[in-house]
Amino acid sequence: MSDLYEKAKPLAGKVMSFARDNLLVNMRFLDVALSALEPEAERESASFACNGAKIFYDPVFLLKKYKEEPAFALRMYLHILFHMIFYHSFQFDKLDGEIWSLSADIATEAAILELEIPGASLLRDEAAKRKLRVMREDIGVLTAERIYRYFKNFGISAGERGELLRLFFMDSHRLWKPAEEITITKEQWKKLSERVRADLKSFSAKKSKSESMEQSLLEAVKDRYNYKELLQKFMVMNEDMQINDEEFDYIYYTYGLSRYGNMPLVEPLEYRDNKKVREFVIAIDTSASCRGELVKSFLRRTYGMLCAKDSFFSKMNVHIIQCDHEVQKDTKITCRDELEYFLSAEKITGFGSTDFRPVFTYVDELLRKGEFENLKGLLYFTDGYGVYPKAMPPYDVMFVFPDNGDTGPEVPPWAVKVLLDDEGLD
Known part of the structure; x- marks a missing residue:
């Protein structure tokens, strides 16, 4: 298996470079965001994942998917990039992870399909577009936040979940959980999102527009606060009248009582400052x-x-x-x-x-x-x-x-x- 990995690694690297170059040619407004992600081969993972700084890919798995559909690498690259500029990974730990992951995938694919990018079509796209048309009737603009609220309010069956995964799943979100060390912080990704949003407005008027992308970018650059x-x-x-246990040593206090009768060595602090x-x-x-x-x-x-x-x-x-x-x-x-x-x-x-x-x-x-x-x-x-x-x-x-x-x-x-x-x- 290791020999296969070593043989596949150089060719898979070229496939990733080609996908990146293709995106730069067709979507120039993504240049800064693309430069923030570095592809890195990962042995025997059979998946694609991103930690905010690197795209990890299995060379053997990538070449297999590329052989089945040549547009897969470009689509996967773009899918992961959109997750980051839409701020999807930085909300994962605050919400229902399973529902948020699915909502984020749907919103990302909705934005990609609306843009009609040359060389990025997959066999499943027509079925996905039909599904998205139905969802828009109930939800409106398909941002991850709107989709998530819809699923939380109305629920989702196991059968429906399976169909949506088949149509919209692309990458693993296993690295979305907060890490101790993050090379590119969420504040930096927010700035990148703001740059993409600004550049998108000045992008060629002849290109297809994506309402889902514009709204998702709007969600990404919003100021978010913990209420x-x-x-x-x-x-x-x-001043709140409570004994401050953190500043009171009971050892000296009880020693004074036992040694000198009713004369403690240290009086308890009766007051403590509390923020209320x-x-x-x-x-x-x-x-x-x-x-x-x-x-x-x-x-x-x-x-x-x-x-x-x-x-x-x-x-x-x-x-x-x-x-x-x-x-x-x-x-x-x-x-x-x-x-x-x-x-x-x-x-x-x-x-x-x-x-x-x-x-x-x-x-x-x-x-x-x-x-x-x-x-x-x-x-x-x-x-x-x-x-x-x-x-x-x-x-x-x-x-x-x-x-x-x-x-x-x-x-x-x-x-x-x-x-x-x-x-x-x-």
């Missing part, structure tokens, strides 16, 4: 375009994140402000019971046009009245289409938008923008 981690920005240091939510504002856009279950879902899940691991003080000062073109209602929350009551019984009021400025003016007035001792920040849940204040407030601001498949509205440079879909909120 729970971002909420840490709204936590403040405050104490004072902040949640503003809710109650305009006609942002209401109903969307608002309730945001509040429920935000509440769930804040309540996790005892995030609240026994006393807190949280204002939930409802506003459309003017402030409709301000509900002050001082304990967990009040927050739970608000979520279960409060009705959302408003539904006019959207203007963000009244909330900031109102909060400024609360600050002048001494309502807050140390206001850390303001969360503003909105669809984003409204009038922003020009001046930067003296506290952190996070605008949270529902993810509608685009980059979302622009926000002032002093604010943090977060796009949240169902998966992000979960």
Whole structure:
């Protein structure tokens, strides 16, 4: 077997080089991304895989597939490259791996088939195109994120999964799991994705366009945040009356008691600084375009994140402000019971046009009245289409938008923008 590997290796290397050169000729906008991946032969793996820096291929297996279909090498090369520029590998550990892998393969092949690249056709393509037409009727633009949400919401049978694998599987995703050392980081791949997206716009107008590719690139270059981690920005240091076990040595303490009676050598530290939510504002856009279950879902899940691991003080000062073109209602929350009551019984009021400025003016007035001792920040849940204040407030601001498949509205440079879909909120 080793002799066969050594014989196949030089020829397989030429096949990979030819595939790479072919892509550079036909898709010049991929030049920078192509240069980031280096092919490397791998003994007896019978597969193709990528770790973000190298494409590992089995020379014997590659030549076998190349003999069956000469376009296979080019197609495989492009398939793996698209996975990387679409950011597919860097979300693998955050989602259901099996469903995400399948969704990523379908989205990648959808983008390739729409581009109609010369010399890249496979025998299965006609059947794959028919399947994709059916999927578009249910899902719309076929990005991995949309396909994944569809499968998670509606499920997928074993038979359907088998058919989709037969039509869209190309490479192993065994190296997608986070590695201790990554030659090319996800931030670097994001920059490459942004470059490809920019170059794609200026690519020859005579070439075929791929809506799936454009949307997948849009998903790749989006700023992604862990919502729970971002909420840490709204936590403040405050003294919490607990013994700090990390700074207290019980050996000296008990020795003093035993040696000198009621005289411990070291007094326990009664106080410990904990980061817990104490004072902040949640503003809710109650305009006609942002209401109903969307608002309730945001509040429920935000509440769930804040309540996790005892995030609240026994006393807190949280204002939930409802506003459309003017402030409709301000509900002050001082304990967990009040927050739970608000979520279960409060009705959302408003539904006019959207203007963000009244909330900031109102909060400024609360600050002048001494309502807050140390206001850390303001969360503003909105669809984003409204009038922003020009001046930067003296506290952190996070605008949270529902993810509608685009980059979302622009926000002032002093604010943090977060796009949240169902998966992000979960």
